[in-house]
Amino acid sequence: MERKQLIREIDEMTDxxxxxxxxxxxxxxxRSKTNAHRFCITQCSIGLRIQRMGEVMMQDSKKG
Incomplete structure (x- = not known):
């Protein structure tokens, strides 16, 4: 998937x-802002999907 498309999708999901x-x-x-952030990156389905998309972008940038 193209990097710009991934960024658009991530922006749309966060919005x-x-x-x-x-x-x-x-x-x-x-609790705290840190605790809320930890939830978002470890348990939230949207947060996990955003992370996977970020990993795809990182892999693509290493290839090219």
Whole structure:
């Protein structure tokens, strides 16, 4: 997949799902911003998908 397309998809997902996420807001209030971020990158399905897309971009940049 083309790098620009991946970036557009990541932006769209963060705009759609991450902006105003109630889970992240709740975790930030109850615990901390760091704890909320940890949830996003280890348990959130959207966060995990974004990570996989980032890994694809990294692999593509190493090839070319």
């Amino acid at each position: 759609t799902y991450c902006e105003g996420c109630l889970v992240k807001q709740s975790l930030t209030k109850e």
